[in-house]
Amino acid sequence: MREILPEAEYSVWIASLKGEVQYKNEIPCLVLYARNTHIAKYLRKYAVYFQEAAAKVLNFENSALIDIEIEALNTNAGAIKNFSAEDVAKSLETAPSFLASGTNANSQLLLPLRFNYEHSVEFKYSFDDFIVGPSNKLAMAAAENIIQQNSITNMLFLSSRSGLGKTHLAQAVGMAMQEKKGKMPMNVAYLTAEDFTSQFIRASMSKDFESFKRRFSVCDMLLLEDVHFFHGKDKTQEMVLNIIKSIHSRGGKVVLTSSFAPKDIMGLDSYLASQFQSGFVASIERPDMETRFHILVEKSKKLGLVLPESIAELMAKRIDADVRMLESCLQNVVFRAKVLGTAITEDIVYDVISQVSHSQPALDLPSIVDLVCKGFGVTKQQLESNSRCANYVLARNLAFYLLRKHTDMTLEEIGHGFNRRHSTVIKGISALEKEVSKESHVGRQLSDFIEKVEKRCCQIKQN
Numbered sequence: 001m002r003e004i005l006p007e008a009e010y011s012v013w014i015a016s017l018k019g020e021v022q023y024k025n026e027i028p029c030l031v032l033y034a035r036n037t038h039i040a041k042y043l044r045k046y047a048v049y050f051q052e053a054a055a056k057v058l059n060f061e062n063s064a065l066i067d068i069e070i071e072a073l074n075t076n077a078g079a080i081k082n083f084s085a086e087d088v089a090k091s092l093e094t095a096p097s098f099l100a101s102g103t104n105a106n107s108q109l110l111l112p113l114r115f116n117y118e119h120s121v122e123f124k125y126s127f128d129d130f131i132v133g134p135s136n137k138l139a140m141a142a143a144e145n146i147i148q149q150n151s152i153t154n155m156l157f158l159s160s161r162s163g164l165g166k167t168h169l170a171q172a173v174g175m176a177m178q179e180k181k182g183k184m185p186m187n188v189a190y191l192t193a194e195d196f197t198s199q200f201i202r203a204s205m206s207k208d209f210e211s212f213k214r215r216f217s218v219c220d221m222l223l224l225e226d227v228h229f230f231h232g233k234d235k236t237q238e239m240v241l242n243i244i245k246s247i248h249s250r251g252g253k254v255v256l257t258s259s260f261a262p263k264d265i266m267g268l269d270s271y272l273a274s275q276f277q278s279g280f281v282a283s284i285e286r287p288d289m290e291t292r293f294h295i296l297v298e299k300s301k302k303l304g305l306v307l308p309e310s311i312a313e314l315m316a317k318r319i320d321a322d323v324r325m326l327e328s329c330l331q332n333v334v335f336r337a338k339v340l341g342t343a344i345t346e347d348i349v350y351d352v353i354s355q356v357s358h359s360q361p362a363l364d365l366p367s368i369v370d371l372v373c374k375g376f377g378v379t380k381q382q383l384e385s386n387s388r389c390a391n392y393v394l395a396r397n398l399a400f401y402l403l404r405k406h407t408d409m410t411l412e413e414i415g416h417g418f419n420r421r422h423s424t425v426i427k428g429i430s431a432l433e434k435e436v437s438k439e440s441h442v443g444r445q446l447s448d449f450i451e452k453v454e455k456r457c458c459q460i461k462q463n
Contacts, residue, residue: 017043123175123190125168131298133291136165139282143169146253146280147176154253155244155279159261161405162433163322164284166257170223173255177221189219193229194434197236204235216243220252227276228258228430231423232267241272254279259404259429264411266423292316292326299327303334311344318353322405329353365403365417372399375449384419397428398446404429 018033032050034040043050132140139158146156156173158166174188203212216222222244230237244254258265261283262276287295293316300307307330315333319326332352337344369380376395383396396418403414404425411422418425435443436450 014043123171123178125171126175127172129298129302130165130168130172131287131291131295133287133294135285135287135291136169139165139169139284142280142282143173143255144176146255147173147180151253153279154248154251155275156253156255157262157276157279157281158255158257158284159259159281160284161259161286161322163324164286165323166284167225169284170225170255170257174221174223187218188221188223189216190223190225192225193227196224196240197229197233200236200239209239212239213243213246216247219247220250222247222252222254224254225257226259226430226433227256228260228265228426229434230268230272231265231427231430234269237269237272241269241275244275259433260411260426264422264426266421266426286320287323287326289316289320292319295323295326296330299330300334303331305334305344308344311346311349314346314349315353318349364407365409365414368402368406369399369417372402375452393428394432394442394446397432398449400425400428401432402450 032043034043127140127144130136130140139160142153142156143158145151146153158169160166171190174190177188200212203209224240227240230240247254256276262268262273262281265273265276268276293312296312296315297307300312311333315326315329319329329352333344333349336348336352340348342348369383372378372395373380373383376391376398378392378395382389382392383399385392399418400414403409403417404411409417411425415422415425432446436446437443
């Protein structure tokens with residue numbers, strides 16, 4: 001860490017760490033304790049470094065065998081020692097024999113700039129639980145094809161708005177490749193564009209670009225999500241292009257996802273943009289009613305109940321937004337019925353829809369802008385202004401996000417409504433999604449506000 005952080009930052013963030021090694025199901029877990037939650041949150045993005053360092057100290061070839069937890073120091077952890085390699089070595093005295101062998105107590109806790117993407121990723125979604133309909137049939141077929149040894153393409157680009165299934169399909173590809181491991185060993189790398197960028201920046205700080213590229217040298221399948229995040233990052237884009245070309249040259253394959261079609265992602269190098277479009281490009285649209293009906297039926301089975309056909313049909317008619325909201329409403333309906341100790345009735349469904357659902361109402365730019373302005377205490381003129389005031393920027397980005405999600409307006413039309421270019425709309429939406437995904441204080445506030453706005457959207461429709 002001393003090699004990639006200034007001494008002052010190292011002293012503040014790293015030197016004050018305390019830690020201990022625990023064993024969970026005979027797997028070593030390095031638990032690091034920071035002085036407060038702020039430091040703990042900051043350090044979580046360095047988890048892969050700590051994992052690699054611990055692997056070196058423990059003399060493990062595969063760092064995936066070591067788990068890392070970073071927590072805020074509390075009163076119960078006050079007696080924990082300052083972390084060192086010697087402490088780790090001593091803790092191995094009670095370790096299972098296959099872990100303790102070969103450990104060097106004199107090893108130093110170094111943090112080499114290398115990553116291991118070869119370990120098995122625990123994918124959550126599979127092809128079996130993906131409900132196919134007219135809106136996603138092409139994307140599903142393309143995803144199933146690319147896992148075949150004789151696939152028609154080695155590059156797949158999946159695009160859709162939030163909550164429609166692109167992550168599901170990307171993970172399904174990864175899971176399918178892992179299940180083939182016995183017959184056709186495949187090394188699958190799965191990460192977001194933001195993770196890639198963050199790790200590339202650290203490699204840049206150490207001026208070790210070749211080592212960074214070698215981390216992907218054994219990758220047969222690269223799954224890279226949210227590639228619109230590369231917008232405007234020239235050096236990162238160059239590295240992405242080199243890695244994709246390298247993977248393809250070895251006969252490997254690449255699956256990319258984005259909230260936008262390749263042609264809509266501005267600020268991309270022309271060669272990278274061409275690479276994104278060189279394979280099969282498939283978009284996923286909002287599911288039709290029949291598909292929504294089948295989704296509800298299948299999801300209800302996973303929740304351990306049989307949803308009455310009339311209830312499933314009612315929900316499919318009323319909730320015509322994204323799949324994620326469909327699942328959320330279903331879970332709320334089931335939960336309410338269990339709490340009340342009754343069967344699922346139409347009254348319960350209507351109650352949930354009125355409070356949770358944001359069924360596609362007749363929304364337009366003025367109504368969304370009005371809701372956002374009231375929530376943030378700003379005016380429409382301030383949203384359209386060139387001011388970089390943080391409150392204005394957040395409100396503007398939220399308006400971009402809601403318009404993109406709940407209207408059929410194009411990116412150009414959204415940008416025109418705020419005197420912006422459509423590339424600015426992409427950048428704003430990406431920034432908001434990033435903040436929400438981090439679950440930061442601001443991110444949680446945005447999530448709460450989005451939920452409140454969408455409830456209000458539903459009320460607009462009902463009125």
